[in-house]
Amino acid sequence: MMWMYLFIAFLQNMGQKRWLCLLAIFACLLSFSCGRVLKLKGDDVRPVYNHTLAITLVEYASAVYMSDLTELFNWTCERCNGLTKGFEVLEIIFDVEHCLQAYVGVAKNLNAIIIAFRGTQEHSIQNWVSDLFWKQLDLNYPDMPDAMVHHGFYSAYHNTTVRPAVLSAVQRAKISYGANINIIVTGHSMGGAMATFCGLDLVVNEGEENVQVMTFGQPRVGNADFASYYSLLVPNTFRITHEHDMVPHLPPYYFHFPQKTYHHFPTEVWVRDLSFSNLVLLSMEQVCDNTGEDPTCSRSVVGNSISDHLRYFGVDLKCESWRQCTIVMSNDHEMERFSKKDSKGNLLLSRTVPSTDINGTKTIGSLEILDANAKLANPLNSKESLAENDVVEFIVLLQNMGQKRCFFLLSVFACLLFLSHGRVLNMKRDDGRPVYNHTLALTLVEYTSAVYMSDLTELFTWTCERCNGLTKGFQVIEIIVDIQHCLQGYVGVAKDLNAIVIAFRGTQEHSIQNWVSDLFWKQLDLNYPDMPDAMVHHGFYSAYHNTTVRPAVLGAVRRAKEYYGANINIMVTGHSMGGAMAAFCGLDLVVNEGEENVQVMTFGQPRVGNAAFASYYSLLVPNTFRITHDRDIVPHLPPYFYLFPQKTYHHFPTEVWVRDLSVLKLVHFGVEKVCDKTGEDPTCCRSVMGSSISDHLWYFGVEMMCETWRQCSIVMSPEIESYSRKDSKGNVFLSRTIPSTKVIETKTLSKTGVSSL
Template sequence: MGQKRWLFLLAIFAVLLAFTSGRGVLKLKSDDGQHVYNHTLTLTLVEYASAVYVSDLTELFNWTCERCNGLTKGFEVIEIIFDVEHCLQAYVGVAKDLNAIIIAFRGTQEHSIQNWVSDLFWKQLDLNYPDMPDAMVHHGFYSAYHNTTLRPAVLGAVQRAKISYGANINIIVTGHSMGGAMAAFCGLDLVVNEGEENVQVMTFGQPRVGNAAFASYYSLLVPNTFRITHEHDMVPHLPPFYHIFPQKTYHHFPTEVWVRDLGFSSLVLASVEKVCDNTGEDPTCSRSVVGNSISDHLKYFGIDLRCETWRQCTIVMSHEMDRFSRKDSKGNLVMSRTLPSTTVNETEALLENVFVWLEMEQKRWVFLLAIFACLLFFSRGRVLKWKTDDDSPVYNHTLALTLVEYTSAVYMSDLTELFTWTCERCNGLTKGFQVIEIIVDIEHCLQGYVGVAKDLNAIVIAFRGTQEHSIQNWVSDLFWKQLDLNYPDMPDAMVHHGFYSAYHNTTVRPAVLDAVKRAKNFYGENIKIMVTGHSMGGAMAAFCGLDLVVNEGYENVQVMTFGQPRIGNAAFASYYSLLVPNTFRITHDRDIVPHLPPFFYLFPQKTYHHFPTEVWVRDLSVLKIVRFGIEKVCDNTGEDPTCCRSVMGSSISDHLTYFGVEMMCETWRQCSIVMGREVESYSRRDSKGNIFLSRIDPSPEELVDESVEQECLLENERLGNSEVEEEEGSLILCGRCSLLFELRSDECVILSACFG
């Protein structure tokens, strides 16, 4: 009977497969910042996924079962959930070597009627997740996690583990077969409804769980997900994918890792793992073969993924486990360890170790003080000096809050408001700023401005980042070709071709340099220069700062960028840090862009490499409301592993907001600008349509009334300027000292000092 049943199921599957043999797939809205597949982690998690099939709950709870050795040794179980009503099993625990909470869900028990019905019940159901229109999921898998005792028990155990081991501990969710489907829903639930961030999902032999819309949302919300598929495993092909109905069919989410065995007959000598594309339905991976194997489904990396016995929904538990267990009215069983690793003996041992340590530390400090006294005697008043840069720049938090507003303003498309500094983003800490030059490179969709901030006594240069709907900028961002940088004394320095060209080979560079010279002629040679920008604009700001120092010979140059990508290799980063030491790269939490182009630590001489100094801003929030950010000034390597590199760069929203200030255009229109007639007299265009708004003398003309004009005349008299003559328009020029005043409707403002 069993053989006939399997033949019948395989016949049905063959018919379904005939409709799924096409290769058409929908391109998913996926996170471009792809996570790196970890083979060693996979070998560890497949053992955790195997252990959840153990029916002896005593051995599983104490982690002494036959499958509880190997790479999982030392694991501590916090909670086991056995749902008798639906024949489901899962556990939650902590793997200290991974610094992670592990959640594992059991797959289908082959002789469990309930699970087979759940597996074959392919009814679509609206998924009530926020902002997920059109997302449809498998009713059985969704209900197995959301509508049973599993979800509340799992979430409760996670919260207890985070209290005991710290809020920053990672969460890894795994499962096999139907357990993989439940793991996917659990991972999504932790991110969307529980607000967890460090969530990774890895499943084995998982079936499809929803349609393409659901897969798209999932890949964005839980990007650190890998679906391991094995050779001809039947289950990843179910429910079927109908290429002729791409909008209505089931669809896998990425990223698949397809494992193929190399060997003779049943003897497996080695396995080859292929990381598939980001569509979720890569036609060159498991979809390239017929999924007709049950044995491939029941074994991954040589590990059995099934129960030890075929008995229906059975468990074994000794009496000593009664004190850890409880049952509900339906007979469902939960085993809980309330406070992991907090016994009296362990506490006493810990205190004893602390006292021993304190005693050793006391002796150590006495010894060190004795050495220091000897050194002090021989130094005779001289001091020990560290081999470091005495003039290392100091990070200025207030300056960062100011420059982020200047960086935000460069995204404004209304050039009239930007030129007169009356835009919505032109208030706050930047009030009173005077624009000297605006450059709009229509050909390459670039924008920047130069002006003077009198409160900072500085020329401010700001570059706009990528416009999200600008094809030109995206191509430039993704064009990661290395190019020799022709700077003096920079052998082996290689840089990003796109970012380098965006500054050096467009209209931006000559216009910026000319505006800087005009400003220095007007305000004096000693005025500082601050260069800033966001995203791609940050990369251009870095090249501009280097250009000002190396080719223009300026000294007081400071660069501060926000969400800047890598722009060159380690040799370039080394030269840059020596030539422009007053540089700070602000990175925000999990911003994806500072992780690009990728840093390959296995090839340190060939990979991209950030220059210092990074300042990593992490948000502290309550219920997703950001209260404040913590800023960490990182080391001088440029690639501090304890800063933004310590987390996955997976967030677009973190890239578009810094210190609560938006860093994007007001509209999604491609490379569009608005300009009123009142600034036409300041504008010019070149043959390619590029626009320049220039203020030759930093003094905009505005109409004023006679009372304000009289106020300016009185101010001149107070300063002893008896020879006063009125220019055309609204400017008053005092003859003796050449102080220039601007007449406005509400005040009289000094524009510049003696310019002779």
């Protein structure tokens, strides 16, 4: 250890010149950091990157650099707002001896404990020693032979006051907020390295299961064996790297010694800035491969930028000013009851966890939201069906009009849309909002597109032209084709999402039945208990509840849960009318089936109920996102009549409005805006006229319609007859018994006959 003290003295004597010395050392070492990549041991199931979570956590990672502990503890600092607003700090740890800082708190909107570690302080000799102490240390964890780790980073977490304070705060939070609350660990630079060891510690030594780690500009922390074990034990980990940031290239990767050299673990997300005339237009994110050292990501460039290291997603990741290892407490007297010091002067600020549970019963105005497991009575009576005389007459009218009916329908829409404007009725709901996941949206839009395919053989075996990309490996359990009402949906399991996926098809262009459902705007009482005044769209409600769709979907969900476990997530999606059916399905699963882990994401969905219904829905199925595209006409229907705010149709939250932008007509990209909690944000799609059909038929560059404009028909091979059955009305069901193995192989079957619906 004598060489370390000599090195510290050397740096201190050099004064400001030490930066030049350190950069010279880095440059020499980086010149050796190149070559082939060692393949890691790991499974093939990869977590899904969440862009919105990343831009939230980068704000948490930035806030930990703040020196005023009073403002940080009260979450009133200049960086304590934006996406982190409402965060509650439980513990701040300031280790004076080693110049380390971290905090633990609860983010109620994420239903998660957040642990954040600060990176290197520029003038801290202690931090620089930790950074440069590259000697590898045996990781004496059970069943991890040959795993070696960075001595300095490991010691910064394990051999200081940080670890016991963090674990204690986590235990206090779990006692109050429940054992199943998520834990998210983050940090920047050296703080990212400490976050890595913290995440592993929570899983291996504390037995935690719901742990996610996301770091920014993190250096390497161990050898290839460590990276393999880590990726298996903490798979939900993402390392965000920025352009030419130099720190992820350190300690260097020596390709001549693949077993001994430092090696990154997966999954890296490389962020590159797309600029025009030195103006950053947008950031491109590349989710890298599962080796941890993807040669097409940050390793494809020279790590020579400090500025790229100090800013991620436009957020500063450094102290407010260049300073020594100091803290500020703006109101020492007030903070005394929260603070304590140990014999070495290390400071801890601790808050007693409140007794209320974020998952408990919520009272919103006069509405008390019941436990999601409470069984509610069966909904509307099936006697309210599409067979009423006025509907039959309307069908005959449309059929007699022939091709002119399209012009008739568009003229009706145009007249109604002119009346659809005005003020927004504020909804009753809580303030805890779910986090939008851009990557999940890109995945679910592909599932939604696939449900339009008419070849049931290819859809059932998941070999259709739209059954690849982000949905590859999906296993279909049930396909439902309701011939009587021209409806189609499927249920299956996406193992990479650990979720049952339910998808509903939208309107078929030439289907009279679908157009009747779309245009049957009469509002119907929703006879769910404790939902007074809730009114819903008759046509969409009946399309889900009063057809063969609902029992087939619920039966497939139960079969999937029996095999994959009761805690598997359920994701419901659909486009256009299929989005409306998805909304009713999600509500049905929560209210009548007692499901808890239900998420709904729809594309181009019309309104489905009044404001009272929207309020109840947003409380019971809060993890819902309605994606709307630019001037898509359908989200404006049925119209919103501002003169009758209690009676008119009203969207539920949360809308995500996608607008198409272009630069010099060369670069095209979509900008997503997460809208407010009213459901009718006047700054989102309601700020423009809904005049585009093409915007309705394309979302995120994915086609949301049938392959060809055709009558309601399907294609099915005789080879899958063993999976199919028909009821007395000719409705078709393709059902797969859940396999005994978790991975099944499907073969491509030939297409033969066409069945007209």
